[in-house]
Amino acid sequence: MLKREEVERIKEKYPKGTPIRLYSMEGEHTVPPGSRGVVDHVDDIGQIHMKWENGSSLALNVEEDRFDIITQQDEISEKKEQEFIDRINEILGKTDFLLLNTSCNTENTSYAAETLLAMHQAFEEVYGEGYVDESYGMVMMPAVVKGTESGIKALALVT
Structure with a gap:
């Protein structure tokens, strides 16, 4: 479980509207690698809730999933x-x-x-x-x- 300071850093790094590209999502296949999405919000346990291009809203787990901000x-x-x-x-x-x-x-x-x-x-x-x-x-x-x-x-x- 992430510490409060780590969650705050995640919230700062991934504000609402941040574009993301997914490389892999642990245990999930509904959002394929290479998918793009935008951050909806970061919750209090540090999960990044997304709006994916395929309509999914699966959250990212910074400890398990691989992704990058699209510059x-x-x-x-x-x-x-x-x-x-x-x-x-x-x-x-x-x-x-x-x-x-x-x-x-x-x-x-x-x-x-x-x-x-x-x-x-x-x-x-x-x-x-x-x-x-x-x-x-x-x-x-x-x-x-x-x-x-x-x-x-x-x-x-x-x-």
């Missing part, structure tokens, strides 16, 4: 990542994969180069530049990868 930077990064994924999906929807495979693994790499360029341009449009620094956390970027054993080359999104 404003996290929100920005997630929106950019989703925008980039949407743009890549548009490009892939128009891609001839047989031609792409051939282009990656022959001397005529023009189709692969055009596809990679389109992906890179989408990256620049979303992130505003051709590179990102560590403040973005992990991001997906278009790249050419080569199998170490097979030598086969392919376009990929890497994180």
Whole structure:
């Protein structure tokens, strides 16, 4: 059981409206990992009562459950990542994969180069530049990868 001072610290750290991302909830499966929610209130024993995106109101136990506050930077990064994924999906929807495979693994790499360029341009449009620094956390970027054993080359999104 938490001491009164610990409960007060929890109440200060997680005021009403604080956005939370769940990683795991001990013994519960109605709120899956990755779920988002907002704090409704912290009770007198230190449980964090939530309003989860799936409609659940299960409380978090700070001693057993794993979760984090979603920061404003996290929100920005997630929106950019989703925008980039949407743009890549548009490009892939128009891609001839047989031609792409051939282009990656022959001397005529023009189709692969055009596809990679389109992906890179989408990256620049979303992130505003051709590179990102560590403040973005992990991001997906278009790249050419080569199998170490097979030598086969392919376009990929890497994180």
